[in-house]
Amino acid sequence: MRAMHPLIIDCVHRLDQYLETKAINGDELDVKRAMGNLTMDVIASCAFGTQIDTHNDHKTHEFITNTQAIFQGNWRIWLIFPLMTLFPKLVEKMKLSMMSSSVQKFFKSAISSMIARRRADPKSGQYKDYLQLMINAQNRSADNSEDQDIDDLNEHIFGKTDALKDQKLGNVVISDDDMLASSFLFLVAGYETTASLLSFLTYELAINEKCQQRLYEEINAFDGNYSYESIARMPYLEACIAETLRHYPPLPAIGRICTEEYKHDNTGLTIPKGMGVNYDVHSLHHESEYYPNPEDWNPERFLPENRDHLVPYTYMPFGLGPRNCVGMRFALMEAKTAVAHLICKYRFIRTVNTRHPPTFKKFDFILNTDDRKIGVELR
Numbered sequence: 268m269r270a271m272h273p274l275i276i277d278c279v280h281r282l283d284q285y286l287e288t289k290a291i292n293g294d295e296l297d298v299k300r301a302m303g304n305l306t307m308d309v310i311a312s313c314a315f316g317t318q319i320d321t322h323n324d325h326k327t328h329e330f331i332t333n334t335q336a337i338f339q340g341n342w343r344i345w346l347i348f349p350l351m352t353l354f355p356k357l358v359e360k361m362k363l364s365m366m367s368s369s370v371q372k373f374f375k376s377a378i379s380s381m382i383a384r385r386r387a388d389p390k391s392g393q394y395k396d397y398l399q400l401m402i403n404a405q406n407r408s409a410d411n412s413e414d415q416d417i418d419d420l421n422e423h424i425f426g427k428t429d430a431l432k433d434q435k436l437g438n439v440v441i442s443d444d445d446m447l448a449s450s451f452l453f454l455v456a457g458y459e460t461t462a463s464l465l466s467f468l469t470y471e472l473a474i475n476e477k478c479q480q481r482l483y484e485e486i487n488a489f490d491g492n493y494s495y496e497s498i499a500r501m502p503y504l505e506a507c508i509a510e511t512l513r514h515y516p517p518l519p520a521i522g523r524i525c526t527e528e529y530k531h532d533n534t535g536l537t538i539p540k541g542m543g544v545n546y547d548v549h550s551l552h553h554e555s556e557y558y559p560n561p562e563d564w565n566p567e568r569f570l571p572e573n574r575d576h577l578v579p580y581t582y583m584p585f586g587l588g589p590r591n592c593v594g595m596r597f598a599l600m601e602a603k604t605a606v607a608h609l610i611c612k613y614r615f616i617r618t619v620n621t622r623h624p625p626t627f628k629k630f631d632f633i634l635n636t637d638d639r640k641i642g643v644e645l646r
């Protein structure tokens with residue numbers, strides 16, 4: 268994580284250049300697109316060891332066009348996702364995929380050739396990205412000296428990354444296919460989710476001037492030192508992120524398959540073994556019993572002095588338990604880094620085209636709106 272922080276800062280600099288042009292020209296910002304470009308750059312850099320500039324190359328770069336093809340709603344998702352949920356074995360047997368074969372082919376060959384190039388590179392030891400970490404792990408040559416993470420995660424709010432807590436590599440052998448799948452999962456799970464968080468956060472800051480000013484003052488006090496350690500010590504920034512994930516959980520529902528028959532005391536309902544259960548995170552986060560005035564975006568709820576009011580298990584933007592999000596620390600670090608760098612230079616503002624409250628799209632997996640237009644000014 269710490270080793271990848273400089274790579275993220277490089278990507279934020281590219282977003283900074285993009286925003287500067289917008290601010291100077293007085294252009295409106297489609298914040299959803301701008302943040303999506305940032306998270307795409309970050310994943311290309313960290314998970315695929317490739318530097319791209321999505322802000323400028325979004326129509327021409329193969330990596331970007333193929334990624335967009337996965338996320339742009341297409342008939343495959345709507346046909347195959349329900350089939351996967353209802354008849355998973357059938358889908359596996361028929362080798363049905365939500366991606367077209369050309370997109371699958373592209374990523375398979377792109378990732379394989381990146382791994383091959385990296386292995387052949389005599390300077391590969393210098394790389395500090397996820398791709399190299401996997402190659403090191405495969406070779407058992409990992410230098411773990413930098414892995415001692417500081418206490419950067421507020422477990423009181425976000426919970427633990429349980430899945431990784433006690434895992435040791437042991438005798439696990441990492442194959443090339445594992446590496447391919449991991450890089451790809453990084454892309455699928457980390458691109459839109461983190462972009463959603465960053466775009467809703469910037470959008471709410473544009474609406475809530477006082478909150479934006481308070482955030483600016485907190486961050487400005489660090490006087491340009493937005494190191495890996497510093498960004499973990501900004502309580503108001505953390506509260507703004509936590510409140511955005513409450514109000515706009517990027518994955519509004521999560522699912523489990525029931526492993527043993529369960530009788531619910533209050534309702535008398537019985538959930539049989541094997542049944543799929545979907546959990547409505549968005550409604551839970553908007554329940555006034557737990558979050559008074561739930562439609563207000565109010566970071567105060569997550570400030571240290573108010574945290575005792577939070578009720579356990581009522582906040583789960585990253586899921587909970589042993590199958591919660593493994594990318595949570597990374598996503599939070601990326602979001603904090605981006606906001607700390609941007610808020611000191613820019614002021615996000617409401618324009619005549621900023622629609623509030625936003626209207627959500629009905630048929631997207633990730634919480635989404637048509638567009639999120641805001642203005643941006645140099646401070």
Ligand code: HEM
Pocket residue numbers: 430452453454456457458460461464516517518521522583584585586587588589590591592593594595597598
């Ligand atoms: C703000 C950003 C993100 C949000 C809100 C988010 C949210 C979630 C949620 C709700 C789950 C399901 C958890 C459950 O069922 O209990 C999940 C799973 C997962 N996420 Fe994230 N995620 C984010 C970013 C990322 C990133 C950046 C990565 C990759 C680096 C990532 C990788 C994964 C993976 C691999 C899983 C599956 C874990 C498993 O099944 O064991 N996520 N995420």
